[in-house]
Amino acid sequence: MSNATDNDSTNQIGLERADMSQVIAKLNSLLSSYHTFYINVRGYHWNVKGEHFFTLHPKFEELYTALQLQIDEIAERVLTLGGTPLHAYSDFSQHTGIAEDKNVKDGTTCVKGVVTGLQALIEEQRKISALAADSDDQGSADLVDAYVQEQEKLVWMYNAFLG
Numbered sequence: 001m002s003n004a005t006d007n008d009s010t011n012q013i014g015l016e017r018a019d020m021s022q023v024i025a026k027l028n029s030l031l032s033s034y035h036t037f038y039i040n041v042r043g044y045h046w047n048v049k050g051e052h053f054f055t056l057h058p059k060f061e062e063l064y065t066a067l068q069l070q071i072d073e074i075a076e077r078v079l080t081l082g083g084t085p086l087h088a089y090s091d092f093s094q095h096t097g098i099a100e101d102k103n104v105k106d107g108t109t110c111v112k113g114v115v116t117g118l119q120a121l122i123e124e125q126r127k128i129s130a131l132a133a134d135s136d137d138q139g140s141a142d143l144v145d146a147y148v149q150e151q152e153k154l155v156w157m158y159n160a161f162l163g
């Protein structure tokens with residue numbers, strides 16, 4: 001069992017350092033996935049064309065603005081656990097679970113890219129939630145669980161747009 005002191009085996013919030021090194025690594029991979037998805041969605045926002053432009057352009061802005069806030073929360077959770085968040089594109093490209101999506105202009109293809117990215121984040125976060133909960137790190141589990149719930153609803157809405 002961990003205790004609430006910062007010593008050799010536990011971190012500043014009483015969690016086992018050995019367990020947290022695994023959670024930190026997974027959160028850094030998640031941070032990399034978020035950055036890749038974020039820049040994909042900015043691309044959709046900038047490049048989308050066609051009859052749904054005035055719907056999709058602001059909708060994509062709403063999404064990447066939310067992702068930006070989540071990026072900061074994930075990085076600061078890594079720090080809270082005693083780790084160092086990745087912050088270089090070269091590191092993100094090595095650790096991301098989401099592929100870059102370049103030069104997409106068609107609205108339907110953009111929305112499909114959003115759905116694919118959200119599904120990848122959801123899957124990655126479910127695994128992190130289970131790992132964190134197994135290590136008594138309910139704080140990290142709750143953080144990503146809240147994102148999963150929000151993104152599951154977004155998958156429904158973006159899929160509804162696709163018809």
Ligand SMILES: [Fe+2]
Nearest residue numbers: 045046057061
């Ligand atoms: Fe803009």
